[in-house]
Amino acid sequence: MNAGVEQLEFQAEARQLLDLMVHSVYSNKDSFLRELISNASDALDKLRLEAFRNKDLKVDTSDLHIEIDVDKGARTLTIRDNGIGMTRDEVIGLIGTLAKSGTAELRQQLREAKNAAASEELIGQFGIGFYSSFMVADKVELLTHKAGESEATKWESSGEGTYTIEAVDDAPQGTSVTLHLKPEDAEDELHDYTSDWKIKSLVKQYSDFIAWPIRMEVERRTPPAEEGGEEVVTIETETINSMKALWARPKDEVSEEEYKEFYKHIAHAWDDPLEVIAMKAEGTFEYQALLFIPSHAPFDMFNRDAKVGVQLYVKRVFIMGDCDQLMPEYLRFVKGVVDAQDLSLNVSREILQQDRQINAIRRRLTKKVLSTIKELQSERAEDYRTFWTQFGRVVKEGLLSDFDNQDTLLQISSFASTHSEEDATTLAEYVERMKDGQEQIFYATGETRQQLLKSPHLEAFRAKGYEVLLLTDPVDEVWVGSVTEFDGKPLQSVAKGEVDLDSGEEKSEAEREEQEKEFADLLTWLKETLSEHVKEVRLSTRLTESPACLITDAFGMTPALARIYQASGQAVPVGKRILELNPSHPLVTGLRQAHQERADDPTVAETAELLYGTALLAEGGALEDPARFAELLADRLARTV
Template sequence: MTTGIEQLEFQAETRQLLDLLIHSVYSNKDTFLRELVSNSSDALDKLKLEAFRNKDLQVDTSDLHIEIEVDKEQRTLTVRDNGIGMSRDEVVDLIGTLAKSGTAELRRKLREAQESAAPEELIGQFGVGFYSTFMVADKVTLLTRKAGEHDGTRWESSGESTYTIETVEGAPQGTSVTLHLKPEDTEDHLFDYTAEWKIKEIVKRYSDFIAWPIRMQVERTKPAEGEGSVAEVVRETETLNSMKALWARSKDDVSAEEYSEFYKHVSHAWDEPLEVVPMKAEGTFEYQALLFIPSQAPFDLFMRERKTGIHLYVKRVFIMDDCEELIPEYLRFVKGVVDAQDLSLNVSREILQQDRQIRAIRRRLTKKVLSTIQDMATTEKEKYRTFWSQFGRVLKEGLLSDFDNRDTLLAVSSFESTHSEDSTTTLAEYVSRMKEGQDEIFYMTGESRQQIESSPHMEAFRAKGFEVLLLTDPVDEMWVGSVPEFEGKPFQSIAKGEVDLGTEDEKKAAEAEREEREKEYADLLSWLGETLDEHVKQVRLSSRLTTSPACLVGDTFAMSPALERMYRASGQPVPHTKRILELNPDHPLVTALRDAHARHADDPTLGETAELLYGTALLAEGGELEDPAAFARLLADRLARTL
């Protein structure tokens, strides 16, 4: 019995994705079945765990399985499981809509996918593999009942703008997805998804490792038993998969294709794994792990709603699919499985946070992943470049939180620098190129390479040929303040503190010249300090400028303006830090201002010049004016008077 059929519209992003799926050309349609089997496997895992935790849940877990059923006459293919099932609300939320976060990112990716003809990557990135069914079906019907509930839900859609949903009484527990297949392509029998051989081939290739039996009714010819009798065609149930856990097998016994399909199963992704990391520990406590470093970053890598992607098993029993306690936050891109032998099955997140074994496993997994990345950086440069382009930004978060592995993280990190425009450099490579007498690793942070290279702070370093690291990721603003050095070489921002470049003799000569010139500019420096007191803490002569008239410099250990803005944007109040205004004593504007002040110290236009000098120094480094309109008016008035 059913009750009121309700017709609902897909959200706009879902309609776009469906249209993309139905009308695009795919390199491999077979993967729709992998997605359905993977979803069923997850549902069985969750039911097994829920039945263990909730003794009042009235469910039969004695024969959990996945069933595939084909009707050649009706051209339907059904994938059925007796797992956890879904409630009506879950069907609408999980099937009728996409994840509510990242919709703007999804729209951008949709446009890119249409232009590049790579939509299958999009499906994996956004975790919407269910929609791949519309590659092969004109209509999809889903029937489900959640364990513990009385009524089920039927969902149906032809992949257009709407879907129907209704409540169904007497529905079996679990979920069945029936695909009403598109007409058979008579020229290409490779895509006949009613053929027994085709189903078996797909399951063997993509889902052989699934822990639950995947069953299908197959035809068998029963030989004739005596003279005059004829062979008889009978149907019998066959299990299509071996159910062997890949993480329990030797690496030599597992093919690259098997690893690839297992990675896609546990991560719900479509890209190939960049690196496979198997582990096995014996002794005080035992566990096995099979981890993967992806080749492509998921779209939600920097979203709060993301999941870590490490599945926890205990003695091959599924416990949870996003065990945050097993991997640090900065390695959240790692996917895979950990199977512990000595944990209790009745384990919770709260218990895991305090568990000594889990903490030890976490330490070992972390070191193993980092050593794998280090090996990659040393021996497989191209693979490492791919890794860093996708995950370097998130890996650097570890420099703020993982003190035990900080040296390794520094060693595997690479950065843009003035040494090369088209490749990054490691810190070890930077140190190997340091000039004689150079004791510090010079760097500058900013929003982009172009902004940093255009900064006045770069002038002396460019003129004297000193290499500077160009740090443009937001996380760079934070870690450089907490990491003191690399291999005994301290980090030094070229936008902070004093700068003394050159040999010892050159530094002594420069210091003597600066003392002499400070006497020459003493009155101007004092007057500017008073005039710009609201903006700056000090005015002094610069040794870092060659072409610009002025720049703003922070104290050695002061917070940068960009970091101040980041804290304020996150709701944390921080006081505004005044910086130092440095003047280029050889710039015509500065010398003219010095002479004008000496002649007419009370000229009111000098104050305007001081404000313009400060404002242009702020703009030159990519900073933000407190009152842009006032600065524009002041500049326009001054220009008007010169015409």
């Protein structure tokens, strides 16, 4: 190895993904060219913006472009740009390392994928970009020179776990990526990347809309001027893309395929968009927008470090790539372009936060996206189900932050319920099915549907035919505290406050009072005995099978919500809860009799502890002293053997 050449290893996750690329099972190998051209386009955008902001940067921006060079003899394909370039550290950070969370989960899903199509879908969610080069190349060389820097960097790898990197003195500004193509397959002419025709067709298909000229030297063959003469072959440099901005063209003049490829370009995605939203606003604030709702959630949707937002242009000039001021955080999965007419080119994120026009555009874009989702819900049920499966969890975050659109968000949301095991329900559909006399929308929160269905809190609701929403996303624990009603119907937790499910068949008022008197001493004693754990003990109207359950005050904080706040570093007090007893259960009636006959017997108090512990476990809670509970239970079981 030459002096100055350093050999480094790819990060473990990167090595495994590289192996997937080298031994590619993916059908759409052509996509590598789109990825490399997109990277080159991004580099040109960044250089023009940096040159505008930094007047001391000595760079020539008069002829920014992308070149594609084919060497048929050497079987190499080079994609070159004169954009911003990269430093040595940037090369290592962007290419040698996958500094992203979610890679372990991706690898597991890839291992479990049943076929090539499923694998490709997963790769598309991850967005590996540059790594796709190894689908078609045995070796990849990268030469890059950062604008304003004195030294350039050369990177090289065969995709086998290591790469070399070295400093070089003489290199033009920008980046070139040279692919040493895999051996030619005579039976696979469709993937001949040394063919001018192939390259031109791929650029036309995938990258025709790129705002920068993509140039390529092509052969021109002129027939002989006279019979018997020789054909004249000349080499000409040709711009092989149209450079027409899709968002500036009328929607009826853009094909569905063009929209798909533009989405893949700006989102660095491999999947097709679920929906295209084209907008043009005139008047006080003029702008054009082309937005996309993806068909798959990105792997880093819940990663705090993920880049979110749409691309911002001003009069076709790229300003920033991840403008989160244009879209609320709960719509962070939306990709696209917004081209404003009246903004200053010299804007920063801080300026945008205060800009009146940006805030107005944000409001309009948000309403348009939400109305589009509503149209999916009413007109394309299958697409809506796909959308909600992928993005419902994040959309519900808007119920906590976007009060202006809260009603719309409630309308487009879907929830699992006891009505159907397979199909989710909207709140409007729930209201239509409400029983005569029912005034509340009942819901339960928990970790899984199975856990909730077994919860004691649901027993009376199931027995009397009341539908209950089953909310299992972590965000559900939070938003139900800020949303009080839908369509005039209050939302009521089955595990909070008191519920009245009287259908006219229950005990009379006199019978209830008599029962309260019968159990008064037991309730008082239990409250004293379990005073460290509960604030009140009362008879229950929501239990039909279980002996007891724990209830939170109507305006109290549930243990699950408290755990969410604690996990985020917020110290929150967890108040004592209410223990409700099923007066018809043998354990409760037996405990009442035991208390009447031998109140001082320690085993009676131990039974009270076990009763409380089983109520806690039944709702999926954690015992405060598991060892103590296990000891009492083992002792009690030993007496029954």
